[in-house]
Amino acid sequence: MSILFKNVKELVLEVDEFLSTVEQGVLIFKQGVYNYLDKEEETFFENIKNIERLEAVADKLQRKIDRELYLHSILPQHASDIEEMIDKVDEIIDVAKESIYEFDVEIPFIPDVLINDYKRLVDASVEAAAAVFPAVTTFFREPTKVKGMLTKVYFYEKESDKLSRNIKRKLFHDMDELKLSQKIHLRYFALHIETISDKAELLADFLSINALKFNL
Amino acid sequence: MITLLFFLSSGLFLGWSLGANDAANIFGTAVGSRMVKFRQAALIGSIFVILGAVIQGAGANATLGKLGSVSTLAAAFTVALSAAATVYWMTRLKLPVSTSQAIVGAIIGWNLYTNNQTDLHTLTKIVTTWISGPILGGIFAALLYLLTKKILKRVRFHLFYRDLSIRLGLIIIGGFGAYSLGANNIANVMGVFTTSVQFPAIHIGFITLSSTQQLFAIGGVAIAIGIITYSKRVMETVGNTLMPLTSEAALVVVLSQALVLFIFSSQSLSNALTSIGLPPIPLVPVSSSQIVIGSIIGIGLLKGGKQIKYKVLGQISLGWIATPVIAGIVAFFMLFFIHNVFKQEVGFKTITQSKQATHQTVSDSLTHAEKVTSFPKKRVVQTEQNPSVQSSFSYGWMMGLILVVVLMGVVYYFLLREKKQNAFGKEKVEELENYIALKEKSLEQEMERYQEEQQNVDKELKYRQNEMVNMAMNIIRKYEIVGQIKDDINRIKKEIHDGEARQALNKVILKINQNLLLDRDRESFQMHLEEHNSNFMHRLSEAYPGMTENEKRLATLLRMNLSSKEIASILNISPKSVEMNRYRLRKKLQIPPKENLTQFIRKF
Numbered sequence: 001m002s003i004l005f006k007n008v009k010e011l012v013l014e015v016d017e018f019l020s021t022v023e024q025g026v027l028i029f030k031q032g033v034y035n036y037l038d039k040e041e042e043t044f045f046e047n048i049k050n051i052e053r054l055e056a057v058a059d060k061l062q063r064k065i066d067r068e069l070y071l072h073s074i075l076p077q078h079a080s081d082i083e084e085m086i087d088k089v090d091e092i093i094d095v096a097k098e099s100i101y102e103f104d105v106e107i108p109f110i111p112d113v114l115i116n117d118y119k120r121l122v123d124a125s126v127e128a129a130a131a132v133f134p135a136v137t138t139f140f141r142e143p144t145k146v147k148g149m150l151t152k153v154y155f156y157e158k159e160s161d162k163l164s165r166n167i168k169r170k171l172f173h174d175m176d177e178l179k180l181s182q183k184i185h186l187r188y189f190a191l192h193i194e195t196i197s198d199k200a201e202l203l204a205d206f207l208s209i210n211a212l213k214f215n216l
Numbered sequence: 217m218i219t220l221l222f223f224l225s226s227g228l229f230l231g232w233s234l235g236a237n238d239a240a241n242i243f244g245t246a247v248g249s250r251m252v253k254f255r256q257a258a259l260i261g262s263i264f265v266i267l268g269a270v271i272q273g274a275g276a277n278a279t280l281g282k283l284g285s286v287s288t289l290a291a292a293f294t295v296a297l298s299a300a301a302t303v304y305w306m307t308r309l310k311l312p313v314s315t316s317q318a319i320v321g322a323i324i325g326w327n328l329y330t331n332n333q334t335d336l337h338t339l340t341k342i343v344t345t346w347i348s349g350p351i352l353g354g355i356f357a358a359l360l361y362l363l364t365k366k367i368l369k370r371v372r373f374h375l376f377y378r379d380l381s382i383r384l385g386l387i388i389i390g391g392f393g394a395y396s397l398g399a400n401n402i403a404n405v406m407g408v409f410t411t412s413v414q415f416p417a418i419h420i421g422f423i424t425l426s427s428t429q430q431l432f433a434i435g436g437v438a439i440a441i442g443i444i445t446y447s448k449r450v451m452e453t454v455g456n457t458l459m460p461l462t463s464e465a466a467l468v469v470v471l472s473q474a475l476v477l478f479i480f481s482s483q484s485l486s487n488a489l490t491s492i493g494l495p496p497i498p499l500v501p502v503s504s505s506q507i508v509i510g511s512i513i514g515i516g517l518l519k520g521g522k523q524i525k526y527k528v529l530g531q532i533s534l535g536w537i538a539t540p541v542i543a544g545i546v547a548f549f550m551l552f553f554i555h556n557v558f559k560q561e562v563g564f565k566t567i568t569q570s571k572q573a574t575h576q577t578v579s580d581s582l583t584h585a586e587k588v589t590s591f592p593k594k595r596v597v598q599t600e601q602n603p604s605v606q607s608s609f610s611y612g613w614m615m616g617l618i619l620v621v622v623l624m625g626v627v628y629y630f631l632l633r634e635k636k637q638n639a640f641g642k643e644k645v646e647e648l649e650n651y652i653a654l655k656e657k658s659l660e661q662e663m664e665r666y667q668e669e670q671q672n673v674d675k676e677l678k679y680r681q682n683e684m685v686n687m688a689m690n691i692i693r694k695y696e697i698v699g700q701i702k703d704d705i706n707r708i709k710k711e712i713h714d715g716e717a718r719q720a721l722n723k724v725i726l727k728i729n730q731n732l733l734l735d736r737d738r739e740s741f742q743m744h745l746e747e748h749n750s751n752f753m754h755r756l757s758e759a760y761p762g763m764t765e766n767e768k769r770l771a772t773l774l775r776m777n778l779s780s781k782e783i784a785s786i787l788n789i790s791p792k793s794v795e796m797n798r799y800r801l802r803k804k805l806q807i808p809p810k811e812n813l814t815q816f817i818r819k820f
Contacts, residue, residue: 077463
């Protein structure tokens with residue numbers, strides 16, 4: 001029985017570590033986009049390296065958690081739900097890494113007038129993701145309180161939708177000096193950033209449904 | 217020893233089936249949800265069931281003894297066998313059944329057959345407990361559920377730790393449940409043998425095992441074997457029959473079941489209640505399955521009662537009446553058979569000394585084990601049946617009652633069978649109708665697909681045929697043009713007198729003739745023609761074996777509805793030759809003069 005206690009203790013620590021890794025990754029994504037917009041190349045590349053490392057750690061932890069859940073038959077009735085949730089959390093850091101890679105590879109030209117808009121979009125999108133992590137932690141401890149914690153996620157997701165729409169409107173309505181190809185290119189970058197909040201919203205939906213299942 | 221084992225076999229079988237079926241009530245959800253491994257559950261269940269039977273089995277057994285103390289080994293064997301047969305038969309018919317109710321019915325059957333008096337007070341106590349058991353289970357479950365919910369709300373457990381504690385809880389409470397099951401239900405298995413089988417006491421250190429305890433240990437082992445050998449299958453197949461349960465709710469259900477079983481078998485608890493002026497607890501074997509159902513309904517009612525399948529309640533009530541009645545009838549007739557065919561002593565009317573003997577105190581502890589098994593001693597004296605003197609029921613009365621019960625049983629059986637058959641018939645008809653509908657639909661779909669395929673094939677054929685006709689027309693046109701050019705050259709040649717020029721024109725005409733003879737288009741057309749009409753040509757060869765290749769080719773061209781002139785162009789022969797070939801073909805195909813050759817070939 002003590003082995004089982006030890007295993008459970010380890011698993012709890014691993015889940016917590018996984019969540020904090022993903023959270024860090026999302027914050028570094030925000031820094032990275034800021035550095036790109038501010039043309040701080042050196043720190044931007046530093047951010048890419050960091051997010052790469054964190055994503056690898058998160059993947060490793062995810063695999064470990066999955067394996068241990070099945071190996072020690074922990075929460076056998078809900079193991080697949082937990083696994084799905086962990087997978088949804090991991091998707092957030094995956095999207096963050098992919099987006100920052102897009103900045104590095106495609107080097108989008110962002111006009112000065114749009115820099116602030118992009119910064120605000122990154123803020124809102126990352127806020128949505130940052131708000132979902134405490135809900136995940138609470139889900140493991142007090143599922144009943146999860147629903148109340150998700151309001152912030154939905155709010156910031158809507159906010160990032162709005163900001164992204166504004167950027168697109170500005171691009172296609174007010175900025176005649178840009179070529180169509182540039183407009184399309186910049187629109188995709190708004191979409192990349194916005195995807196993080198979309199993923200956070202999906203996770204929030206999952207949490208709110210499953211919190212009911214985990215109640216007595 | 218072998219005789220003893222033979223007579224005990226019916227009780228051991230009853231024990232085996234109890235272990236096989238009732239262990240699922242304790243560990244079913246835990247094993248089914250993979251929270252506890254079956255091996256773990258079987259080990260814990262087996263150990264605790266034996267412990268419960270040996271330590272605390274006497275209380276419920278005393279009550280059964282009061283109902284009827286089966287005095288001979290043959291009678292005990294028959295009574296246990298009747299109960300086992302009833303349980304087996306009813307389980308096969310998928311009717312709700314309980315070992316406790318079956319054994320009580322079988323003992324009453326024995327009482328009736330041997331003219332022993334049935335203690336109505338004890339019977340009332342037992343029947344009341346059957347009803348109050350599930351109700352108590354429901355009350356306990358509801359209260360424990362509320363308590364668990366409150367605790368879980370207050371204590372901030374991590375989900376993984378919560379899982380671990382539930383797992384631990386399922387093991388500990390499972391052990392308690394198995395102990396209580398052994399304590400309460402061992403009387404069903406071995407109770408009837410306690411009067412007729414006597415072993416010398418065994419002393420192991422400070423512990424003394426009485427004859428009854430040794431019998432209960434044997435019965436406990438039979439239950440354990442049932443758990444180990446067969447309960448896994450039951451645990452895996454029994455799903456959420458009443459309503460879906462979470463692990464926490466399952467824990468509550470098992471705990472309330474264990475508590476009820478414990479309460480109805482604990483002499484110490486009963487004594488404690490009496491000592492503070494409360495009425496004693498009736499120590500009666502109760503059905504663990506029915507307590508589980510009561511517990512689940514308790515939780516269901518607390519949750520609003522929407523998920524409960526109330527039909528099961530009706531089935532339980534039916535089981536309360538049907539099981540003892542059927543077991544009683546079976547026991548009565550089996551005793552008649554054993555007594556009259558095998559000439560075995562079945563313990564006719566006993567003169568008891570129990571009126572003077574006060575019921576001795578029964579204790580839970582091992583040290584008081586002997587006391588536990590000391591039922592009112594009876595002097596067994598076989599007498600001639602004399603119902604008018606020794607029974608409160610007159611013989612005629614009793615026979616009438618049995619007849620009524622038998623009739624009721626038979627009517628019940630036939631009604632049930634008819635209901636089952638009707639249900640089965642309806643189900644079959646519905647199944648058949650569904651099958652026919654599905655078959656019709658699939659046939660229609662197949663037909664549509666076939667028609668579609670046919671249309672596609674027709675289209676393809678038409679396309680190919682058009683292609684061939686086009687090809688043929690091209691050849692014809694080409695032949696005509698080249699023929700015209702040849703005619704023109706011939707006309708020019710006639711007008712020119714220059715020898716060299718005429719020679720040159722002759723060369724051109726020669727070239728044209730050669731080219732017409734070796735026309736590649738024609739060759740490829742003929743190849744296509746044969747390829748696409750291979751079936752037709754094959755049919756022709758089979759019907760008219762003497763046909764030449766040229767005739768078959770002509771027939772194929774006629775099938776394409778080409779005129780003689782067109783055919784002549786394709787085959788690079790004169791129209792007259794075509795007409796001649798047509799005539800020969802007609803003769804070979806033996807076509808009557810009135811019938812058209814082309815139409816005949818097209819129909820072929």
